[in-house]
Amino acid sequence: MTEPLVTILDDEPEIRQLLADTLQEAGFRTMSFGRATEFEAALKSCQPDLCLVDLSLPDRDGLTLVHRLALEQGATVIIISGRAQVQDRITGLELGADDYIIKPFDPSEVVARIRARLRKGKATKSSGDTAQFEGWTAHFDRFTLEDIEGTETPFSHAEGAVLRLFLESPKRLVTRAYMQETLGGAAGESFDRAMDVRISRLRTKLQEDPKNPRLIKTIYGAGYIFLGDVSWR
Structure with missing residues (x-):
């Protein structure tokens, strides 16, 4: 059985490395990107099980990207952001994100939320497509x-x-x-x-x-x- 693939989109190298190391230790495959253009190009040849997306990107509005991922590709999306205001969380969820994690975060919590989200995704397939x-x-x-x-x-x-x-x-x-x-x-x-x-x-x-x-x-x-x-x- 192939391990789930999680993509990480964040412009901070330290955050990308921390998440990649933690997720790989937990048994996930990962792909990391610092820019939205690189991430979108990779999506043409791979289909991640879950996308971690930061909102503060150097080349694209993160919320617009989240909405496109959720609507056009049906992707499971978890936002990871330093924006802690309630309105930011509401907007992210309204635009199609499945969860919202605020920086700074506990890496083990990110793993737990990813596993919970993927379990829910498997459970929803029980009735058929x-x-x-x-x-x-x-x-x-x-x-x-x-x-x-x-x-x-x-x-x-x-x-x-x-x-x-x-x-x-x-x-x-x-x-x-x-x-x-x-x-x-x-x-x-x-x-x-x-x-x-x-x-x-x-x-x-x-x-x-x-x-x-x-x-x-x-x-x-x-x-x-x-x-x-x-x-x-």
Whole structure:
């Protein structure tokens, strides 16, 4: 079995070396980059299991890169940044990051969060790669929603995790606490805001009426219920 590949994008050589050494000791393969252009070029010939991305890059806006990775490539992304403000964490999660680690960090915590995120990724494959519901088909192998006419709309890895959670629990209450426990990340304002944004984007992609959604219903003070019939294959 091939060890998971983790890419490290950070403009500080000491941070790259620290992360690479720690992850290799923990059994991961790594590739390290100091510039976004080098990282994006490497992605044409490799597919990492997880990307560690710093936001303060010399040649590219880190948040824009995170959003593109999550939406266009369905990549699992963990931000590692010195930006500690709540709004920075909220923005990063809103744009599709799966987790946010603040510098300075404990290397063992980074390893633990990577392992937890990869375990969650494996667990989400238990039902299959494709779900059909109410005229829609969700392709989790390529991160797209297909409508009845065959038009496909991409969704991010983080949006896909929320969608799969709903599709695996149709017509059952999904509480905020369960979402936090299942999807990971620290509870609080940043997690709640990120979930609100991801659900709003999913509703838009499913062509839902925001004032009266038909599929993803909000149960105020409790959580959400997905009302469609779902079949997996």
